[in-house]
Amino acid sequence: MxxxxxxxxxxxxxxxxxxxxxxxxxxxxxxxxxxxxxxxxxxxxxxxxxxxxxxxxxxxxxxxxxxxxxxxxxxxxxxxxxxxxxxxxxxxxxSYAYQQHDHLICTDCGVVIEFCDPRILEIQKLMEQIYDFDVEAHSLHLFGKCRDRKACEERQKTGDKIKSLSSSN
Structure with a gap:
């Protein structure tokens, strides 16, 4: 976070x-x-x-x-x-002075997990070279469902807004 x-x-x-x-x-x-x-x-x-x-x-x-x-x-x-x-x-x-990161989003409870994986930056640089293109910014959102169904269902019941959890690898 x-x-x-x-x-x-x-x-x-x-x-x-x-x-x-x-x-x-x-x-x-x-x-x-x-x-x-x-x-x-x-x-x-x-x-x-x-x-x-x-x-x-x-x-x-x-x-x-x-x-x-x-x-x-x-x-x-x-x-x-x-x-x-x-x-x-x-x-x-x-967005100023903060590391680029991407998001996993649960479509049931709305939890947002931020993550940073340097391989994404490597892919971005490769795409710039292949397509002769200068990337100025990127946004990656992966949608799915929480594996911890109990916690997910609890967030749905309580109506919690999007919460940011951090997982940097």
Whole structure:
């Protein structure tokens, strides 16, 4: 599972975001930077409502629209990635200074397992050579079912949202 960002990373992404907003004549509001900080202090995947309610529960006054609009800006400038794990809802994760990883997704309970396998990068490099193509990013989602049916059924009953589990090999 991705762990919260270090303070130096947070300061760096704030500078990147500040430059991005300035270049596009967008307002540099405190709320936008609070959303960015909340994202980089969070773990794993989250949806826009997770960010909104975490901020609201912490006493931060920010509108749902600001969260959604800021997420769009953060995606545009490459600081956040949007994922859709087979449902109609988008999930987000921070993308600056984080290792490329891929996902296993249970189609029953929605659990998401992040994994990183260097062989995928080797395949990517080989495809670049074979097809004379420069890959800028990739996304790999493998869909299936949990083998631990009991845990899967429990997650379905409780209605747990997508949880990120980590398995790095």
């Amino acid at each position: 991705a762990h919260p960002a270090h303070e130096d990373t947070i300061q760096l992404v704030k500078e990147i975001f500040r430059s991005y907003l300035k270049e596009r004549n967008q307002r540099q509001t405190p709320e936008r930077f609070m959303v960015l900080e909340e994202i980089y202090r969070a773990e794993g995947h989250f949806d826009a409502d997770d960010i909104f309610f975490n901020m609201k529960n912490a006493g931060t006054r920010v509108s749902r629209a600001t969260v959604y609009n800021t997420l769009d800006l953060l995606i545009e400038c490459g600081l956040v990635q949007r994922q859709q794990f087979g449902k109609n809802q988008y999930y987000y994760e921070r």
